[in-house]
Amino acid sequence: MRHSLLLLVPAIALLASCGSSAPDIDAQVAAKRAERDSLKAAREKLNASIAEVEGWLASNDPGMQRSLPMVTTYALQPQPFAHWTEAHGSVRADENALVFSATGGKVRRILVQQGQSVKQGQAIVDIDVDALREGVRQAQAQAELARTVFEKQARLWEQKIGSEVQFLQAQANMESSAAQVKSMMDQVSSAEVRAPFDGVVDAIFPNLGDMANPMQPVARVVSLGKASIECDLAEDLLTKVKPGDSVEVHIPETHEKHMATIAQVGQYINPANRSFKATLRMDNGTKLRPNQLLNVRIRDLMVADAMVVPSRLVMQNSAGESYVFALDQENGTPRSRKIFVKVLSTQGGDMLLESSDALKGGIALIDQGARLVVDKQEVQVLKGA
DSSP, rough: HHHHHHHHHHHHHHHHHHTTTTHHHHHHHHHHHHHHHHHHHHHHHHHHHHHHHHHHHHHOHHHHHSSSSSEEEEOOOOEEEEEEEEEEEEEEEEEEEEESSOOEEEEEEOSOOTOOEEOOOOEEEEOOOOHHHHHHHHHHHHHHHHHHHHHHHHHHHHTTOOHHHHHHHHHHHHHHHHHHHHHHHHHHHHHHOOSSSEEEEEESSSSSTTOOOSSSEEEEEEEEEEEEEEEEEEEETTTTTTTTTTEEEEETTTTTTEEEEEEEEEOOOOTTTTTTEEEEEEOOOOOOTTOEEEEEEEEEEEEEEEEEEEEOOEEOOOTSSEEEEEEETTTTTTEEEEEEEOOOEEEEEEEEOOOOOOOOOEEEEEETTTGGGGGGGGEEOOTTO
């Protein structure tokens, strides 16, 4: 009987523990949290005691003094910060025309050279259209005859001689002849190859003696007075750029830098590369060539008074948190102080940091030697630094 009771006691205890598992877990979590907080407080107190002992040793132990990290400082002061996005652009001439001969014909003369500047209406290639010109002369003669007949018929009609039908027929013949002359003169004009605007003859396609085909261009004329630049910008810039903004344009071949203006911002996002098109306008005093590739720099962020530090001052811990070290004076003793920071942007070798009570203008940050120190460590500041 006694043995049976002894076996029942553990079973009852096990059942009791299973029924109250949830409250026990909560109690254990609360106990562990309290234990963790107690250990953290003890660690902080221990770190303070260690720092105090290290301070005494630094002042009294020559060996300790020699092992202090040597650092330089960086004076943090508000300064302007600009962030630039770089892209590639392609030049597009505002006026770029292929010139055709409407009727075609034999190329008798090439009147200009490739690369030569031309004025609007200037002849580029002389096409043999003598047959058309002869047709114009014949049509002009017919038109002159029709005009003379009409004038005579009109005088007779004023004297009530002849019929109204004869008068109207003569008038119709005169007008028809004049229209035919104009039509044939337009054909001659369209057969001539002339510059449609002021520009440069970029190419002449046929050779002397070739037959010009109405379906094939005879020359290309390009205007270099104004130029547009098309570039693809990343999607995140869609709300950061607008028409009228100024941008920098760099010419790789000549290393020249010029200013351009955003003329148009596309609203369509290319799903392949998540980009949109922007069109820039600039005076083409540099003689940009159509389809020439350029580098475009767009300022998408500007802060007048910013906390800017060299990127070498900013470090990261294993959790991905960024921090810097400031230099404090504790009872005349220089010590490091870790400041966690938030990096807002980077440009070149500089980082824009979010301003805070701990990070503000006027404080000294540890520069050289920052990676050799820990929080609240005594350091030796190099003279003149």
